[in-house]
Amino acid sequence: MQVVVLLAGVVDPKWRLDRLGLRPGTELADESGLPRRLSPFDEAALETALKLRDADPAVRVTAVLPGDVGSDALLRGVAAFRPDRAFRFDTSGLAPWDPRAAVRLLGLAVGAACGCPDLVLMGREFGDCDDGVLPAALAEAQGWRFCGLAHAVAIADGRFVAHRIRGPREELLRLPPPALVSITNDRGNRLRHPLMKNVMLAKRGPVEVVTPQAGAIPRAVVARSLAVVPPPQRGAGACRILSGPVDAQVAELAAYLRARRQAAAP
Amino acid sequence: MESMEADILIVGGGAAGFACALEAAERGATVLVLEKQPETGGSSAMSGGCLAFAGTEMQREQGIEDSAELLANDLKQLGGTDADPALIAAFATHQLETYDWLKAHGQVFSPALEASSGQSVPRVHTVDPADMVRLLAARCRTTGKVTLLVETAARRLQHDPAAHRVTGVLAEGRDGPIDIRARNGVVLASGGFSRNPDLVRQFAPDCEHAVFVGGAGNVGDGLRMAWALGADLRDMAQIKGTFGKHPTDELNNHSCLCVYKGAIAVNQDGRRFVDESLSYKLLGAACLRQPYGAAFQILDEPILRSGDNEVRILDFERRLEEGLFIQADTLEGLARQIEVPEEMLTKTVADYNAYVDSGEDREFGRKHLVHNHGALRRIETAPFYAYPSTAAVYGTYCGLRVDPAMHVIDVFGERIEGLLAAGEVVGGFHGNAYMTGSALGKALVFGRIAARTALGAAAG
Ligand SMILES: Cc1cc2nc3c(=O)[nH]c(=O)nc-3n(C[C@H](O)[C@H](O)[C@H](O)COP(=O)(O)OP(=O)(O)OC[C@H]3O[C@@H](n4cnc5c(N)ncnc54)[C@H](O)[C@@H]3O)c2cc1C
Numbered sequence: 001m002q003v004v005v006l007l008a009g010v011v012d013p014k015w016r017l018d019r020l021g022l023r024p025g026t027e028l029a030d031e032s033g034l035p036r037r038l039s040p041f042d043e044a045a046l047e048t049a050l051k052l053r054d055a056d057p058a059v060r061v062t063a064v065l066p067g068d069v070g071s072d073a074l075l076r077g078v079a080a081f082r083p084d085r086a087f088r089f090d091t092s093g094l095a096p097w098d099p100r101a102a103v104r105l106l107g108l109a110v111g112a113a114c115g116c117p118d119l120v121l122m123g124r125e126f127g128d129c130d131d132g133v134l135p136a137a138l139a140e141a142q143g144w145r146f147c148g149l150a151h152a153v154a155i156a157d158g159r160f161v162a163h164r165i166r167g168p169r170e171e172l173l174r175l176p177p178p179a180l181v182s183i184t185n186d187r188g189n190r191l192r193h194p195l196m197k198n199v200m201l202a203k204r205g206p207v208e209v210v211t212p213q214a215g216a217i218p219r220a221v222v223a224r225s226l227a228v229v230p231p232p233q234r235g236a237g238a239c240r241i242l243s244g245p246v247d248a249q250v251a252e253l254a255a256y257l258r259a260r261r262q263a264a265a266p
Numbered sequence: 267m268e269s270m271e272a273d274i275l276i277v278g279g280g281a282a283g284f285a286c287a288l289e290a291a292e293r294g295a296t297v298l299v300l301e302k303q304p305e306t307g308g309s310s311a312m313s314g315g316c317l318a319f320a321g322t323e324m325q326r327e328q329g330i331e332d333s334a335e336l337l338a339n340d341l342k343q344l345g346g347t348d349a350d351p352a353l354i355a356a357f358a359t360h361q362l363e364t365y366d367w368l369k370a371h372g373q374v375f376s377p378a379l380e381a382s383s384g385q386s387v388p389r390v391h392t393v394d395p396a397d398m399v400r401l402l403a404a405r406c407r408t409t410g411k412v413t414l415l416v417e418t419a420a421r422r423l424q425h426d427p428a429a430h431r432v433t434g435v436l437a438e439g440r441d442g443p444i445d446i447r448a449r450n451g452v453v454l455a456s457g458g459f460s461r462n463p464d465l466v467r468q469f470a471p472d473c474e475h476a477v478f479v480g481g482a483g484n485v486g487d488g489l490r491m492a493w494a495l496g497a498d499l500r501d502m503a504q505i506k507g508t509f510g511k512h513p514t515d516e517l518n519n520h521s522c523l524c525v526y527k528g529a530i531a532v533n534q535d536g537r538r539f540v541d542e543s544l545s546y547k548l549l550g551a552a553c554l555r556q557p558y559g560a561a562f563q564i565l566d567e568p569i570l571r572s573g574d575n576e577v578r579i580l581d582f583e584r585r586l587e588e589g590l591f592i593q594a595d596t597l598e599g600l601a602r603q604i605e606v607p608e609e610m611l612t613k614t615v616a617d618y619n620a621y622v623d624s625g626e627d628r629e630f631g632r633k634h635l636v637h638n639h640g641a642l643r644r645i646e647t648a649p650f651y652a653y654p655s656t657a658a659v660y661g662t663y664c665g666l667r668v669d670p671a672m673h674v675i676d677v678f679g680e681r682i683e684g685l686l687a688a689g690e691v692v693g694g695f696h697g698n699a700y701m702t703g704s705a706l707g708k709a710l711v712f713g714r715i716a717a718r719t720a721l722g723a724a725a726g
Contacts, residue, residue: 190589192589193512193514193515193589193590193654194514195560195604195605195654196513196514196558196559196560196654196656197534197557197558197560197605198605199513199514200558245304245305245416246305
């Protein structure tokens with residue numbers, strides 16, 4: 001049973017984004033030097049794959065991380081979870097806001113992992129700019145069965161059973177392979193911690209990189225610029241974040257509440 | 267340049283700084299506290315909130331017999347020849363009154379008392395550490411005698427070389443440099459240097475692979491300022507990581523000490539490597555020498571349930587909920603998950619259980635759960651758990667040489683007049699090993715002593 005997990009990676013939100021722009025001469029966001037990590041949805045997808053293997057040792061997990069060399073540290077982090085194989089699919093050209101091109105590219109990435117996957121897992125929002133359309137678009141393009149926003153997957157009688165909650169309802173979807181399931185995060189699929197031993201071995205081990213053929217992916221959308229736009233001014237009464245020393249914040253909040261009470265007094 | 271003046275100038279707004287400030291203000295002095303970060307609290311506010319006090323009314327109410335003498339003996343036994351008996355005596359003599367002083371100021375302690383690293387009886391008194399610093403700061407404010415300047419860093423000590431006397435500091439505030447005179451003395455309460463990799467590398471190269479946790483401002487400013495005036499240093503070779511930090515979890519800063527409730531520590535080969543009842547500083551040093559610098563604490567269900575949710579280092583349930591424990595119905599299953607040889611782990615546990623039965627640990631001589639406290643227990647009831655653990659440097663526990671009145675002493679054994687120190691910047695107290703609660707305890711107790719010394723008040 002071949003399970004491929006596609007991991008997007010995001011810029012680590014712990015770090016301040018001082019600058020935002022396109023890398024000169026490219027259509028790519030310049031994220032050079034910014035550490036990357038897995039998003040919670042990536043983590044949930046990876047954990048789901050590992051759980052399937054825990055339950056059935058015949059499951060073979062391949063983790064694929066599309067990206068450029070800036071993603072290699074993250075790939076080592078993924079390798080520390082000991083998937084059967086982990087590689088970076090070199091996408092020095094992937095623009096995540098171009099779903100059509102991205103779908104083509106991810107199809108090639110899965111193809112590089114194995115000829116015919118039984119199950120492809122990916123986070124409900126692959127990357128952070130695509131509003132969750134990529135998983136469904138990829139399944140459609142490849143002719144795989146699809147379930148979005150699952151929080152658990154099991155295997156029963158050669159089928160995948162995806163578990164998800166829609167409003168007040170719990171749903172179990174039975175999907176024969178090949179299938180693609182996008183995973184949402186949930187307490188039950190919080191990513192385990194890697195063993196220190198495997199973290200250290202992964203740091204020392206080689207990084208496998210698969211490079212797609214040049215020019216294979218036509219573009220639908222061309223990005224010309226990228227910039228930080230300050231959030232729109234909020235109207236009176238809307239929320240405002242207090243800043244400055246805590247004492248000053250407390251005093252300001254207290255004054256505000258006092259004024260409200262006075263205003264409300266008959 | 268702006269200039270200011272106060273009776274006492276305190277560098278650092280952590281537990282030591284505010285304890286010193288409050289004590290001084292209550293004695294009528296004007297105090298200026300400098301804190302370089304935008305927020306006060308330092309490592310004190312991040313800490314586990316464990317305080318080592320002996321002979322308290324809480325202990326008496328729970329039938330625990332403890333005393334200043336037993337505390338001093340434990341500290342001496344732990345610290346070995348490097349721990350200064352005069353500092354231990356100063357701590358032991360003044361800790362109980364500091365406990366009472368805290369209570370009188372409204373400090374609330376959690377009801378459970380625990381025995382932890384280096385303690386012969388349960389003497390961990392637990393507070394919410396951030397609340398404790400806030401409480402002390404608030405009490406300082408109500409005296410009307412304490413001025414706090416945040417985002418203001420002391421840069422250099424002002425020194426009169428002829429008198430070998432410190433007269434104030436040159437500080438850097440939000441609006442530029444400030445020249446501050448201190449009529450009665452400068453107290454360095456600037457914490458340790460766990461956040462200064464260069465200094466750590468210089469003094470503790472063995473800790474290279476440890477995790478470092480501490481207040482962002484703790485980069486050794488006070489240490490270096492006094493060092494520049496010839497201050498002597500103590501315990502610099504004693505920096506060690508504390509055992510029990512999960513190596514890959516970034517959410518929880520604190521160590522988890524299942525070993526003190528009966529777990530054993532095994533390395534990646536499935537072998538024990540140390541007497542687990544030792545001070546967690548010694549366990550940390552032993553752990554960093556194991557393959558991959560990491561180990562696992564192995565325990566069973568009853569040991570897991572014997573944790574204490576009120577004490578961060580013993581709060582096993584929360585770690586279980588956070589998914590930090592690895593769990594299995596059999597030791598073999600656990601071994602597979604942590605990738606330790608199955609036969610070795612089962613043999614290690616069987617051997618250990620036999621030692622517990624016979625009363626003699628033939629490999630490492632473990633006799634108690636922790637230090638001289640608690641009977642060992644077998645590891646036998648499923649499910650079994652592993653807590654991945656490495657060592658974390660939470661504090662540097664070494665630094666300036668002081669006398670028992672907290673005067674800073676120079677390399678020739680002479681006082682640097684007008685310069686005092688308290689808290690983590692002080693060396694010579696912990697020596698070779700470490701007792702839980704003695705760092706935060708030292709910050710409070712020594713902070714108050716420094717205030718009294720600066721004001722020329724009798725120590726009592
Ligand atoms: C995660 C963690 C858990 C811990 N748990 C415990 C525990 O349970 N029990 C225990 O006893 N100990 C514990 N410790 C250790 C203990 O917290 C510290 O040793 C103790 O709080 C130090 O107090 P302090 O006031 O000396 O320093 P800090 O609380 O660190 O305060 C020093 C302050 O000085 C400021 N400062 C530094 N340089 C300057 C400068 N140049 N100018 C102005 N300000 C400056 C810093 O910003 C900081 O705010 C723990 C430590 C950590 C990190």
